[in-house]
Amino acid sequence: xxxxxxxxxxxxxxxxxxxxxxxxxxxxxxxxxxxxxxxxxxxxxxxxxxxxxxxxxxxxxxxxxxxxxxxxxxxxxxxxxxxxxxxxxxxxxxxxxxxxxxxxxxxxxxxxxxxxxxxxxxxxxxxxxxxxxxxxxxxxxxxxxxxxxxxxxxxxxxxx
Numbered sequence: 001x002x003x004x005x006x007x008x009x010x011x012x013x014x015x016x017x018x019x020x021x022x023x024x025x026x027x028x029x030x031x032x033x034x035x036x037x038x039x040x041x042x043x044x045x046x047x048x049x050x051x052x053x054x055x056x057x058x059x060x061x062x063x064x065x066x067x068x069x070x071x072x073x074x075x076x077x078x079x080x081x082x083x084x085x086x087x088x089x090x091x092x093x094x095x096x097x098x099x100x101x102x103x104x105x106x107x108x109x110x111x112x113x114x115x116x117x118x119x120x121x122x123x124x125x126x127x128x129x130x131x132x133x134x135x136x137x138x139x140x141x142x143x144x145x146x147x148x149x150x151x152x153x154x155x156x157x158x159x160x
Contacts, residue, residue, distance in 0.1 A: 024104055027103070027104075028104050028105055028106050028122070029106070031105055031106070032105075032106040032115055032120075035132075036114075036115065036144070039141050039144040039145060039148075040144055040145060040147075040148035041145070041148070042145065043139075043141075043142045043145045043146075044132075044135065044136035044139065044140070044141030044142055044144065044145065045136055045137070045138075045139040045141075045142050047136050047141075049129050049132060049133055049136070050098055050129055050133075052097060052098070053133050056094070056129055056130055056133050057130075057133050057134060057137055059090065059093065059130075060090070060130040060131075060133070060134055061134075063086065063089075063090050064086070064090075067131075067134070069111065069131060069134040069135045069138055069140055070111060070135075070138065070140055071110070072109050072110040073107075073109045073110070073121065073131070075109060075121050078121075078123075078127075087124075087127055090126070090130070091124055091126040091127070094126050098125070098126060098129065100125050101124065101125055101126040101129075102124045102125065102126065103124065103125045104122055104123075104124065104125075105122070105123055105124065105125045105127075105128040106120050106121070106122060106123075106128075107120065107121050107122075107123045107127065107128045107131060107132070108120055109121050111135045111140035111141055112140075112143075
């Protein structure tokens, strides 16, 4: 049995390895596509994203009482020094409860919009969960399902 190797990796001094960055981007895009596909098949208001959605939703309302899930997210405010600190404190409560809680994920900045280059922000997975759980609870994502069903009906009508 060999001796453990000390962890000498310093993220602050590490080179950005292009392949690793590409892999993260691919994973984030896959997550985005999967989530959108689910919202097209299931009304967001009836969807559970984690086994502890209720806890996350109540925690979000308690720690961010000013947050309105229907409004456009102010990315500058969210990523300001104070915003980062508030969100970091929120997220750390889920470090041992939610897998990949800190994994980079794409989030629409407004629930009325589809994913797009200017409408999407990069956030840790826990922020995505908190915000999307709130949006789903309020039925703000149901339009995606309804739109997909209309398109599906129109496509089957035209092929009949």
